[in-house]
Amino acid sequence: MTLDLEMAEIAKVFFQESREGLDIMESGLLGLGAAADSENINTIFRAAHSIKGGSATFGFAAVAEFTHGVETLLDEMRNGVRPVTAEAIQTLLQACDCLREMLAATEAEQPLDQVRIASLNSDIGHILGERSNEAPVPAPIAGDGRGTPLNAELGMAHGPTGWRIVFEPVADLLRLRNEPTRMFAELRRLGAVVAHADVSRLPQLDALDPESCYLSWNIEITGRIPRPKLDEIFDWVDSGCRLEFTPTGEAEPAAPVPAAKPVQPPQVSKASPAQRAAGDSGSIRVATEKVDDIINLVGELLITQSMLSGFADGIDANDLDRLRQGLAQLARNTRELQESVMQIRMLPISFAFNRFPRIVHDLSRKLAKKVELKLVGEGTELDKTVLEKINDPLVHLVRNALDHGLETPERRLAAGKPETGTLELAAFHEGGNIIIEVRDDGAGLNKVRILQKARERGLVAPDQELTDEQIDNLIFMPGFSTAEQISDVSGRGVGMDVVRRNINDLGGHVQISSREGLGSTIRIRLPLTLAILDGQLVRVGKEIYIISLLAIVETIQVARERVNTLVGRTEVFRLRDEYLPVVKLCDQFGIEPDSRSAEDGLLVVVESDGKRAGVLVDDLLAQQQVVIKSLEANFKSVPGVAGATILGDGTVALIIDVPGLIRSVVRQGAGAVAAHAA
């Protein structure tokens, strides 16, 4: 299928919107159940309807046809004709998956998986076919049953001589840009209208929010008006409003909506319902490229500002005070501008969290475990790039927690715990970082077993004493991942080193704490953004480098007797009861330093991947926020260098890649632990 360029551009938007639509459907379906509220079904229906419409427009017949089946099922559900059963929800969820694949295949112009489509189609057909014996068919009612044959009949041929309309709008009606008076004006064009406003909900004047709608109306309209005409008028407000049409005159009022049969839903409790809408309220879609451009510009503005500040120190005229004042203002403005621009890149973590109800739903079914998923702090924002890159590690951790952390219902009951396990995903800010925690109340880690395994693999010396925390964090060691699953007792550890590496590469940090029998908590600390870094400026010879403050543990002056040589070449030093390799930046980067040996300089102790090293520098300079510039844009990536930035004097300084540097030291073989990791 070839589309011309412009169509391809629009089609891209369609694919993107359809994917968002599928996400809405999926979260709607997962939330469906106990309440089976019609609003939710409506939302799901609308999403399916848009996908159907869009795909038909673009000539993706297979997608449109498939969605039509889904839509028919949803339509019957929202009309109360079809009960909401667990089976139907499961089928619809599978249909969402199938649609997602179909869209991906269509976009890539690949053939569709016809077998799967056919099988799901027949499943849906099966559910639709069961109609007669599943539940008594209630008469489609006023509520939302427009377009059903019965109503159409009522409205058109020998319809009523008038209608009684109960219109109870949501408080948000006006904010949603709806104008009730306009609707009344249109009603008046159809026939004589008598409207009674119900003012009982009006609050006291001082409590009144002028943008909220407190009124509801009982409207009587006379005339032979077909039902669709009325629907048309209220088309835009039907979501969330109580809207009832009752024919007056010869036609009989229709039966009320029967409550749909409730099903046991996958439990998803939201800690803060107010944040639920965080993902979809007033968002805009901005090309990342454009935002990056603005970020670059603001970065330059910062540079100019710091350049000016340096310049001001040299002037001593009478205007100095005013100049200083102006500069202070410039500094403030720049910082504010930068912060607000950075905000454009910030997305709520719900974008990552929203996948988990589905993952947990599917996985708990498969593993026959009962799990309640709690999401906390979904509104917490972080940089889009960080968000995208944290997704896979999070999925891994959640799978691990479900698979190995939480016990089966029988085991839990035997251990005196509630049958349903709890898995909590929490996100919050803590001092310029974002913390993501994955908590479970499962079995916890078996420390004895882990330590035994680590000793077997030579990751820990036989006589080495470890604290509980150190033992827990052994599961992040590379040695563990290559092992077969430890055992069914504490089988965690597959790929945990990869999780840690991914998080370290983002400039973050991960650790686990666990109490046997009570559960584990995995804590991920991430920088808020990858575009700006809190840096420590260090000097080596004539060069200035930047080390991320997040990676620095401490800086020390080392005494000669604490420095030892290993195999005649590598220098190590003793920090309390640990031997750390010394990384000489001068040797690594081939520059002429002031001090050649460790005892004359300063050692910056850095940590990554759970390994520490001392970086030998000549001097510590200022700490400042730096805008990260890519070396790759015009050059290429350089080992040991994470990027570059521009200092206040306009020169370029390189940012040290701490994880890379430590890995390179480890590769050279310093320390027993390191030798195994390599």
Place this chain on the structure above:
Amino acid sequence: MSTAKANAGADRSEQYLTFMLAGEEYGVDILRVQEIKGWDKVTRIPHTPDYVLGVINLRGAVVPILDLRRRFGLEAIAFGPTTVVIVVRVMSGRDERTVGVVVDAVSEVYNVDAADTKPPPDVCGSVDTVFVKALATIEEKMLILLDIDRLIGNSIADELPPGVAAA
């Protein structure tokens, strides 16, 4: 991006900026030249060949600076008052990069007619002929027209040894 497509095969006259390097005159397509600036201090980059002098801040962009003398294996000289950095835009793969090259001095801007150019012989001065697009004769002088994409792309690319041109 249209500049990237203009090549020696086009049978109309093209403008070349020429510069001096160890007594020879070289030309680069003037449409690829972004600016000419004086030599300034650079920040050194570790783990790079000696002809990569370092990077500079060019209005907020981090731009690498290559020493063309060293790139061609010529004797390095002290940078003097005529030493300049020619900032060019090159295509490397599908990306456009901005790179500065240090030369002895800038010379002239010439209109070079396609008819006045000849393909390079196998041996041509001290420059590997793979980087030479053509030789041109202007006012009885020989100009060496450089294929700047190949030259720079090759100098920056990770694995390619000198002389192997990117396709």
